[in-house]
Amino acid sequence: MVMAQSLFIALKAGDPDCQIDVLAPGWTFPLLEKMPEVTRSIAMPLSHGQFGLAERIKLGRQLRSEAYTRAIVLPNSWKSALVPFFASIPVRTGYIGECRWGLLNDARRLDKQKLTMTVQRFVALASPKNAEQPPAYPIPTLPIDPAQQAAVTETFQIQAGGNILALCPGAEYGPAKRWPSGHFAELARRKLAEGWQVWLFGSEKDRAVTGDINQKAGGSCVDFAGRTQLDQALDLLSLATAVVSNDSGLMHMAAALDKPLIAIYGSSDPGFTPPLHAKAQIVSLHLNCAPCFRRVCLLYPEDHPDHAHCLTGISPERILALLAG
Incomplete structure (x- = not known):
């Protein structure tokens, strides 16, 4: 969703008066509300992986009254193109994906050699088919309301003064994108000893790993996982002074907030989905086996010293040096 903002900005640059409504899962609405380019958020009633043909047809027909002139479909799945089709939107743009001829009438062939980054692929859909590629892409920017910022510090009864290190140790995709919790804990211990606050971020699913990090760091971190x-x-x-994150949604959010950011990459490709900000520093060992895009390391068993070496081989000292520099 953060990378999609680059598309929204490009659309507004081409037509400042255009209205952009976004069909997306309801949990993304707080993020969309931070994007001034978006007029309205529409809830997708189906979760990831659900087909729900009847629900898609019903939603499409409900949206006909909005008289949209164009739809841009970012996912490459066949089912994702159904709602715009049944909404009778006259121009339906997207990549061919899963044989979507007919559902899309402005279908594009994706040239992966020219469009090497996800954000480029999104932004290219704002331009005509014959536009020069790759396109320049605007940098996502999420404005912060000081009143809301103050309200959230009051809600969680925290002091935001001094240096704050934000750690984002989760990654929804799988363990092959997660720097070891012991490495995060060592980072936390060292910065706590320097007088920094250390805040841990993640979803409900990340509470086990943030709890482990906090326990190993002496229980002195503020753990927000599953609480926000x-x-x-x-x-x-x-409010963070610096952010250290795996390749995750929180990483992209930190980049869009203009935060000094260290992004750690293991199985994924830092050239494909990098944090889109000049202040971001990318750390990857660039091993011959990477990027493998696996959820777990299949090259070596878990008890092998080289298991997930693309992550375990990135030392806390290396990250600390970047934070100090």
């Missing part, structure tokens, strides 16, 4: 709404996490991240 998306907009609250955004406001809290905006």
